[in-house]
Amino acid sequence: MPFSRLSEAFQKMEVTSSRIALTEILIELFKQTPSQLMDDVVYLIQGKLYPDFVGLELGVGEKLLLRAISLATGVGPQEVEKLYKQLGDVGKAAEDCEKRRRQATLFREPLTISRVYSTLEKVAKAFGEGSQDIKIRLLASLFNDAEPLEARYLARIVLGKLRLGVADYTVLDALAVAFGGTKEAREIVERAYNLSSDLGLVARTIAEQELEGVKGIGITVGRPVRPMLAERLKTPQEVLEKIGGEVAAEYKFDGERMQVHKKGDQVWVFSRRLENITDHYPDVTRIAGDGIKAEEVIVEGEGVAFNPDTGEFLPFQELMHRRRKYGIEKAMEEYPVSLYFFDLLYLDGVDYTQKPYSERRRKLTEIVEESERIHLAPMIRTESPDGLETFMMEAIERGCEGLVVKDPGSNYRAGAREWAWIKLKREYRTEMTDTVDLVIVGGFHGRGKRTGVYGAYLVAAYDKEADMFRTVCKVGTGFTDEDLKDFYEMMSRYETDHKHPRVDSKMEADKWFIPQVVIEVLAAEITLSPIHTAAWGSIRSGAGLALRFPRYTGRLRLDKSPEDATTVQELIEMYRRQTKSIVEEEAKEIR
């Protein structure tokens, strides 16, 4: 099939703004495409060579592409670059160069889809020394034989700028109509896609083996399953009403979703967006390989970064340090990851997505061997709003975002956002911009690099009315190695054998101190807490106020006496202001 057929379709798609018209163009194209080319055509429509999880890219930058175009057309390199700058679109520039072609070709062999695809595949697979030259030669061979319109799309594909805006679901619609024609056909292709994450595979299978073949597409270890997603509600009451009866509630960790596949000794990790992120997480691969007791398995969980010196969770953003090509070893040390598994999708030949949550969770418990770095997401079964509320506060206290509440009878619905999973996040979420001054009342022994000093401190706000110090958080972040040593020495002067009578704490510290030293702390936000005692019962019964993601700013407030610290009353004010601004913001969004 000539590549020009595909370029013409691209040209039509590019000027279409209606989804129906887009689908029509695809249907026409699919009907004319030989079945053995269907997968290549579908990948090319999406500007790719493979599904995302393969993770192989063309590895061609602008410069290299422009050189190849220049080489093929005889238009000077500077002129090509100038054209590109003027037109602002590499496709248009390539097209223009073909029109201005200075180099007449004696033998022009029309491009076919197979040739374009297989040549681009060679470009993607050229690595190492001399690979740049190989890539240029391969690309030049294509541009040498390309017509202007073909050059436009070729250049865009190469730079990953095709962007026809064809959604996966539009391709599925078109496939279902072109080869099935019924509503049932649509459901079957979608199911196959959700389980395989591979549109090309679904397309080729339906073209070659019709719907019966597509029904046979299932889960394969090494190929990600499209993840089940959660809806969102505001209160425990609403969640319980929506699901009805007893629910299963799990901590909602604030990390990166990881779908871990294991087959014998091989382990893959896929992101929520189905990218293969195995290389970014060699530690996860190792831990999961050891801790999951099964031959062939797919499990899902959240990878959460933690501070190796204090054990505290770190905000989700810190995981971005792991998304790099080089220096993974160092990032692994600085930002180690713990795994919290919450689902089982496949086990030794059995598709668990078809089984209810309770059964999946039970089996998951059997195959995951918990250790320091690998856990099951804590879970409770409850029917009561209070039960959910308390569990949610406990989750937040542990540094989680809230809960994901699940219908115990529901299957795993790959690729779907439905009410079988409902997010219940902490109500208020806003930046806390002011720093607070807090009093050190307790210390926790450090681990790892912090052995021999305190790794974190328990800090408190001052309750003026009762003349007491009530805890608000444990802080271990923000201290330099030097700070830790200095603090250790300084705090030895204030050590006491028991909790000081002016300190109110539910949390047990390794060492107690006389309230004396004030430090400045900045946190992400103030939340309700079942553990910290500041403002106990003032906002909600059975809860105090705590700081989330606190960090020492480096300012030791020797100028302040403990009674000058931020007061509990001030914290309540800050919490109310924060809440009010959120309510206003939400109201604005609704308007």
Ligand code: AMP
């Ligand atoms: P959101 O990203 O806010 O839509 O929330 C859904 C995400 O929460 C999932 O994609 C997971 O990455 C994450 N998550 C954390 N803990 C859980 C859990 N116990 N069950 C399901 N998802 C979880």
